[in-house]
Amino acid sequence: MEMFIIPLGTCSCPYEDIAPGVRDGTMVELPVPAYLVKLDDGKNLLVDTGMSRLHITDPGATWRGTGMNEALVPEMAPEDDLETRLTELDVRPTDIDYVINTHLHFDHAGNNELFERATFFVQREHYEFATGHPSFPNRYWNLPKLKYELLDGEMELFPGVEVILTPGHAPAHESVMVRLPESGNMVVCGDAVYTQDNLDHESWGGQADPAAAAESAAKLTRIAETENAILLFGHDPAQARRFHQSPQSYR
Numbered sequence: 565m566e567m568f569i570i571p572l573g574t575c576s577c578p579y580e581d582i583a584p585g586v587r588d589g590t591m592v593e594l595p596v597p598a599y600l601v602k603l604d605d606g607k608n609l610l611v612d613t614g615m616s617r618l619h620i621t622d623p624g625a626t627w628r629g630t631g632m633n634e635a636l637v638p639e640m641a642p643e644d645d646l647e648t649r650l651t652e653l654d655v656r657p658t659d660i661d662y663v664i665n666t667h668l669h670f671d672h673a674g675n676n677e678l679f680e681r682a683t684f685f686v687q688r689e690h691y692e693f694a695t696g697h698p699s700f701p702n703r704y705w706n707l708p709k710l711k712y713e714l715l716d717g718e719m720e721l722f723p724g725v726e727v728i729l730t731p732g733h734a735p736a737h738e739s740v741m742v743r744l745p746e747s748g749n750m751v752v753c754g755d756a757v758y759t760q761d762n763l764d765h766e767s768w769g770g771q772a773d774p775a776a777a778a779e780s781a782a783k784l785t786r787i788a789e790t791e792n793a794i795l796l797f798g799h800d801p802a803q804a805r806r807f808h809q810s811p812q813s814y815r
């Protein structure tokens with residue numbers, strides 16, 4: 565098994581939206597990743613699909629005029645197109661067999677529509693919450709041509725790949741354990757934890773349900789300790805600099 569951390573641009577926002585009480589009043593440029601996992605049977609799995617490539621030419625593509633999230637500034641270079649990043653790895657959209665969405669926000673499901681051949685895995689409770697909800701722009705993922713398999717709770721989806729329930733950022737948000745043979749256990753946290761600062765400062769006020777988010781973070785921290793796992797945070801600039809980005813990989 566092999567995993568690539570794929571950089572798909574950045575989204576700037578006021579830091580108090582992410583980690584209130586840490587550096588209020590500053591803007592921070594948050595990395596937006598997706599993850600490609602090459603499974604042992606040769607199948608290709610994506611975890612999340614990043615922000616829509618529409619933002620390359622139009623940063624306001626998602627939120628302009630909506631009255632929502634207008635403090636967010638997406639920034640994507642042409643090479644931050646997920647299709648372009650996959651091509652660098654000799655993978656075409658039709659080569660993607662599965663996609664796990666940690667959740668269906670615009671920066672995690674923005675390119676779902678590229679993967680018509682894939683089976684998408686999302687928690688049923690999350691999918692139902694997000695359907696028709698303006699905070700989860702449905703045009704990126706709620707499409708008849710896409711095939712969803714809705715999950716009810718935690719499970720091993722593939723050998724070495726497990727979904728872990730981590731609500732708080734959104735109902736039935738899920739994180740993904742990936743057990744790599746050489747690099748060891750890595751958990752794609754999604755937005756259960758945005759950055760190390762959330763853990764260091766116990767700052768959960770930026771989450772939809774802060775109490776549930778604190779509990780989910782404690783659960784992930786426990787897993788990290790007992791399973792000797794590395795936590796890959798949703799949008800941590802320092803961590804993104806420290807970890808190899810695609811086309812380098814973890815095996």
Ligand SMILES: [Zn+2]
Nearest residue numbers: 669671755798
């Ligand atoms: Zn996010």
